[in-house]
Amino acid sequence: MKNIRLSLILLFALFLTASFDNPRIAKVDKQIIVGDAAPNFTLLDQDGKVFNSADYVGKKIMVIYFYPKDESMVCTKEACSFRDSFDEFARNGAIVVGINGGSVASHKSFRDHYKLPFTLLSDPNDKVYHLFGISNVLFMTGRKTFVIDLKGKVVFIYEGIMQGKQHVDGALNFIKKNQVK
Numbered sequence: 001m002k003n004i005r006l007s008l009i010l011l012f013a014l015f016l017t018a019s020f021d022n023p024r025i026a027k028v029d030k031q032i033i034v035g036d037a038a039p040n041f042t043l044l045d046q047d048g049k050v051f052n053s054a055d056y057v058g059k060k061i062m063v064i065y066f067y068p069k070d071e072s073m074v075c076t077k078e079a080c081s082f083r084d085s086f087d088e089f090a091r092n093g094a095i096v097v098g099i100n101g102g103s104v105a106s107h108k109s110f111r112d113h114y115k116l117p118f119t120l121l122s123d124p125n126d127k128v129y130h131l132f133g134i135s136n137v138l139f140m141t142g143r144k145t146f147v148i149d150l151k152g153k154v155v156f157i158y159e160g161i162m163q164g165k166q167h168v169d170g171a172l173n174f175i176k177k178n179q180v181k
Helices: 002-019 073-084 084-089 104-114 126-130 166-179
Strands: 043-044 050-052 060-064 094-100 118-122 144-148 156-158
Touching: 043 104, 060 073, 060 166, 073 084, 073 094, 073 104, 073 166, 084 094, 084 166, 104 118, 144 166, 156 166
Parallel strands: 060 094, 094 118
Antiparallel strands: 043 050, 043 118, 060 144, 144 156
């Protein structure tokens, strides 16, 4: 029993040491808050095509959600909730964009597997995560959703690592109630 405890303590210490050297677990300098201009970014989508956020300012409301990992339990429920509400987002003038550090191929597979009708972007070095001020939770990247209006301003933020469906409900309800423009 002592050996197991000692092994667990050593494993945890090793994890902590490795975490400090890992650029994906770097601290975030600035948190984005409601009223801030959304950072502009360019990433590759699930098909390897360039997505530039500036192309949508003034044209579409953007719902940008950051999630830890393709095919994980909460992330899949969240993605499927966005899928199931996709038409309602579109009727309200919004596009949905999911972002995480997964590869283009991983996103393509995830999108095809669950028939997701929205864009998934690959952020392999978590640069956009850090632009949006998203902190890590333990060993995972954070889960946070932003609604960006037509002027490129952040008008709604929802954060909750285990509440995938609530991200969808919160963003959609906010857009509908506030008639975001």
